[in-house]
Amino acid sequence: MEKISRDKAKAGKAKQHKYIFVVGGVMSGVGKGIATSSIGKILQSKGFKVNPIKVDPYLNVDAGTMNPTEHGEVFVLDSGLETDQDMGNYERFLEMDLNPDDYMTSGMVYKHVIDKERNLGYKGKFVEAIPHVTDEITRRIKHAAEINGSDISIIEIGGTIGDYQNILFIEAARILKIKNPQNVMFIMVSYLPVPGTLGEMKTRPTQNAVRQLNSYGVQPDVIIARSEAPLDQKRKEKLAIWCSVPVENVISAPDIISIYDVPLNFERDKLSSVIMKSLHMRTKAHNGELDEWKKFVKKRAKAKHKLEIAVVGKYFDTGDFMLADAYLSVIEAIKFSSYWSNANTKLTWVNSKEYEVNPKKVSELRKFDGIIVPGGFGETGVEGVILAIEYVRKNKIPYLGLCYGMQLAVIEFCRNVLGWKSAHTAEINPHSPHVVIDIMPEQKKNLENGNYGATMRLGAYPAVLKEGTIAYEAYNHLLTPSVSKISERHRHRYEVNPEHVEEIEKGGLIFSGASPDGRLMEIAELPRSVHPFFLGTQFHPEFKARPLHPHPLFTAFVEACLKKK
Numbered sequence: 001m002e003k004i005s006r007d008k009a010k011a012g013k014a015k016q017h018k019y020i021f022v023v024g025g026v027m028s029g030v031g032k033g034i035a036t037s038s039i040g041k042i043l044q045s046k047g048f049k050v051n052p053i054k055v056d057p058y059l060n061v062d063a064g065t066m067n068p069t070e071h072g073e074v075f076v077l078d079s080g081l082e083t084d085q086d087m088g089n090y091e092r093f094l095e096m097d098l099n100p101d102d103y104m105t106s107g108m109v110y111k112h113v114i115d116k117e118r119n120l121g122y123k124g125k126f127v128e129a130i131p132h133v134t135d136e137i138t139r140r141i142k143h144a145a146e147i148n149g150s151d152i153s154i155i156e157i158g159g160t161i162g163d164y165q166n167i168l169f170i171e172a173a174r175i176l177k178i179k180n181p182q183n184v185m186f187i188m189v190s191y192l193p194v195p196g197t198l199g200e201m202k203t204r205p206t207q208n209a210v211r212q213l214n215s216y217g218v219q220p221d222v223i224i225a226r227s228e229a230p231l232d233q234k235r236k237e238k239l240a241i242w243c244s245v246p247v248e249n250v251i252s253a254p255d256i257i258s259i260y261d262v263p264l265n266f267e268r269d270k271l272s273s274v275i276m277k278s279l280h281m282r283t284k285a286h287n288g289e290l291d292e293w294k295k296f297v298k299k300r301a302k303a304k305h306k307l308e309i310a311v312v313g314k315y316f317d318t319g320d321f322m323l324a325d326a327y328l329s330v331i332e333a334i335k336f337s338s339y340w341s342n343a344n345t346k347l348t349w350v351n352s353k354e355y356e357v358n359p360k361k362v363s364e365l366r367k368f369d370g371i372i373v374p375g376g377f378g379e380t381g382v383e384g385v386i387l388a389i390e391y392v393r394k395n396k397i398p399y400l401g402l403c404y405g406m407q408l409a410v411i412e413f414c415r416n417v418l419g420w421k422s423a424h425t426a427e428i429n430p431h432s433p434h435v436v437i438d439i440m441p442e443q444k445k446n447l448e449n450g451n452y453g454a455t456m457r458l459g460a461y462p463a464v465l466k467e468g469t470i471a472y473e474a475y476n477h478l479l480t481p482s483v484s485k486i487s488e489r490h491r492h493r494y495e496v497n498p499e500h501v502e503e504i505e506k507g508g509l510i511f512s513g514a515s516p517d518g519r520l521m522e523i524a525e526l527p528r529s530v531h532p533f534f535l536g537t538q539f540h541p542e543f544k545a546r547p548l549h550p551h552p553l554f555t556a557f558v559e560a561c562l563k564k565k
Helices: 003-012 032-045 086-094 105-119 127-150 167-179 204-215 231-243 258-270 269-279 290-303 320-326 328-340 355-357 357-367 382-394 404-416 441-448 468-474 498-506 551-564
Strands: 018-024 049-056 104-105 152-157 183-192 220-227 250-254 305-313 343-351 370-372 401-402 436-439 459-466 485-492 492-494 510-514 520-526 533-538
Touching: 018 032, 018 167, 032 049, 032 086, 032 152, 032 183, 032 258, 032 269, 032 290, 049 086, 049 127, 049 498, 086 258, 086 328, 104 105, 104 127, 105 127, 105 370, 127 152, 127 167, 152 167, 167 183, 183 204, 204 220, 204 231, 220 231, 220 269, 231 250, 258 269, 258 290, 290 328, 290 357, 305 357, 305 382, 305 551, 320 328, 328 343, 328 551, 343 355, 343 551, 355 357, 357 382, 370 382, 370 404, 370 551, 382 401, 382 404, 401 404, 401 551, 404 485, 404 492, 404 498, 404 520, 404 533, 459 468, 459 520, 468 510, 468 520, 468 551, 492 498, 492 520, 498 510, 533 551
Parallel strands: 018 152, 018 183, 049 104, 049 152, 183 220, 220 250, 305 343, 305 370, 370 401, 401 533
Antiparallel strands: 436 492, 459 485, 459 510, 510 520, 520 533
């Protein structure tokens, strides 16, 4: 009996779930999302099942209503939840599809607490931020772990230490650690500036950030020190003394060319061993995933070919520094397919408004190996995009249109091949005699009532591929047996108008992917006999591109660009 009790106790102890909270110090944009993704990747390589959670402290219920040029890309999950761009980083690094439970905002939490109070869920109690809001935060974190069946949850708390907005999340984490001291740890990602006039790395801002965190009742177990250059031993020792952490728990995180080198850099400072020790764990097994990761990283360094691709869009006069965030998944998807095709790609942002002012300028596109038109909304710059699409179609430059990029390609084809000069989208000209892009009838009532949140097709939907097409060949390039049905993620209101599909196809444009009921057009392309690669998708393939598994349509596009070159 005594032996059975001991075995049960050991089994119970072995099943204790672990939690890692990642917080940021000194400044925003310090790289918490990449650090969280990299920590997860390292732990995966040690045999653990992980689930990352992103906590956004803003009051929006989700990220869907936020401007991507200000906040960054809106990343859509299979479920249709619109989330922060860090969720995309998690999926790419960890090669997994995340659940809606892996995302949390203050708006979600407060709404749940208020709705529960309105429904007498607290049985008449006085409802307070502590414990009711913090309890709801903890409940969500534990529920996500249970749904995922993970060993370790890695929770990134958005914002910076000292922000008013994220205090309740840190408080919930503090309480969780008090109750489970051996199962919870804190990692602070902080910044060590190198003032230009001094030329010396400074630790004081990080020391102050740790003191601020201490004032909340939390002591970091690990400090990931971000800076321009690697951290030397002297500064590691200084941070260790003044921040009360072991010197081996100060991890150097210098600026690097590729974010995909970060997990390898962390392991050079033995971060996984530090985590194992802090959480009283042992490595389960080495499953070789980091070995595959190293091969991928080397692909970038050894790529022989150079590609130049233009991204033609509507919002490109807001500044290049914003575009990398607004179209993050597109950029990364191109990288993955390029690396595995032995190429490095340079992207050039082209503002379509310039072509509206000077249509002849569109001829500059001839110098590029391929053209991408990404997603977007609204009227601004649309005619310039259509001019660009016409140019690349006529001059047989590889073209990939994403969401709005497909819709505008259909409009251009209808105008300049079928002769429907007034062809347009109902989003811009609902009174056109040829509305080739329209909102579905069941959604029009929602728009009329101002209920914009119910008018988007969001998340993963199936599509059936047409055999013998570029899309079919791309998806089945390395697959045996072949597949004719795919699943891709959407984020849009408007569709190709079913009333015009037959006429458009008779004119020569192929709808090579459609919904199972044949009503919604998902992929449009020109046959290879007419154009080497001219393809648009109503969905966003970039959301499912992964470093070790690049998206087949992006890869087919890159290969077409290489052939042109």
